[in-house]
Amino acid sequence: MIKRVRYITSLLLLATIVFSPCRIYGQETDAKKIIFSHIGDSYGWHITTWGDKHIAVPLPIIIIDKSHKLNIFLSSRVEGGSQYKNFKIAETGEFSGKIVEIGNNGEISRPIDISLTKNAFALILNSIILVSIILFVARWYRKKPLTPPTGFVGAMEIFIMDINDNVIKPSIGENYHRFAPYLLTAFFFIFINNVMGLIPLFPAGANTTGNIAVTMVLALCTFFVVNISGTKHYWKEALWPDVPLWMKVPIPLMPLLEVFGIFSKPFALMIRLFANIMAGHAIILSLTVLIFITVAMGPAVNTGMTVVSVILSIFMNCLELLVAYIQAYVFTMLSAIFIGLSQEGRKKVETC
Numbered sequence: 001m002i003k004r005v006r007y008i009t010s011l012l013l014l015a016t017i018v019f020s021p022c023r024i025y026g027q028e029t030d031a032k033k034i035i036f037s038h039i040g041d042s043y044g045w046h047i048t049t050w051g052d053k054h055i056a057v058p059l060p061i062i063i064i065d066k067s068h069k070l071n072i073f074l075s076s077r078v079e080g081g082s083q084y085k086n087f088k089i090a091e092t093g094e095f096s097g098k099i100v101e102i103g104n105n106g107e108i109s110r111p112i113d114i115s116l117t118k119n120a121f122a123l124i125l126n127s128i129i130l131v132s133i134i135l136f137v138a139r140w141y142r143k144k145p146l147t148p149p150t151g152f153v154g155a156m157e158i159f160i161m162d163i164n165d166n167v168i169k170p171s172i173g174e175n176y177h178r179f180a181p182y183l184l185t186a187f188f189f190i191f192i193n194n195v196m197g198l199i200p201l202f203p204a205g206a207n208t209t210g211n212i213a214v215t216m217v218l219a220l221c222t223f224f225v226v227n228i229s230g231t232k233h234y235w236k237e238a239l240w241p242d243v244p245l246w247m248k249v250p251i252p253l254m255p256l257l258e259v260f261g262i263f264s265k266p267f268a269l270m271i272r273l274f275a276n277i278m279a280g281h282a283i284i285l286s287l288t289v290l291i292f293i294t295v296a297m298g299p300a301v302n303t304g305m306t307v308v309s310v311i312l313s314i315f316m317n318c319l320e321l322l323v324a325y326i327q328a329y330v331f332t333m334l335s336a337i338f339i340g341l342s343q344e345g346r347k348k349v350e351t352c
Contacts, residue, residue, distance in 0.1 A: 040207070043078070062113075122206030167336050172336055172343060183335060186221070193209045219267065222335040290309045
């Protein structure tokens, strides 16, 4: 088992180095551009650079222009500063990296952009993987309802029962079954996206959960679940808490703090997941780029830094696999706790 882990880790590291979007020996390496272009979103899926040739998978650009006309074309038409019709990808300025429309007088403006970008494509792919896994496990249980699960299905049962029995039940209470589907879906969705983001081979490697727009939507889902399902006791404590009257009238100090807490909780969920995943990707990329940065410093320094980079990259990849699970677990646990607080006044469920 240990040999297999070492073999897989070595392959992932080799793929990270080979497919990293670096400029090869003898050419200038822009580390900042490389790192931020990889962890950011894009209209095409860049795989690698071979000499001066960029190998990428074009994705569909879908935009609605000023005349409210729908335009659909591949991102390859506007790569490298090229212009297609009145559209191009801005290289500098306010809309840098975004598709823009050029007017007759040269005015640049942003059209309505609903393109299938790299992160959007990865989210769809990872969602398909998640649904496929769940349907596969459910089908197995339907066919063999009395057979103890083994292998992959057994591992999935361990994950599901651990989250359900040790996180959801004690945090929410008697109505835990109402929220278990959402919380389990959130856990596996985040976990799969985290793991897929660590695989440096197409169609994996996208920094989806390191994108603040994705974590914001996840946090908003928890926000709506918490506040829509909140009991009367929860809203009473938020709007008219049990504190001395002078803390509520004439200045509603405590109600304002409670209301602020309602919005700060999902904000903390959003930032925590975004920052941890993005930082992990940035560190791994920085360690890989060290190999190419030190080329100009001579073979001795480059060889030494290559060894250091490989060792630290293996360590960080292993650490990020653990972080992928921890961040999914923490998001689910905190969401369950927030939901449980909104269910105040209802009895808790005892766990085994």
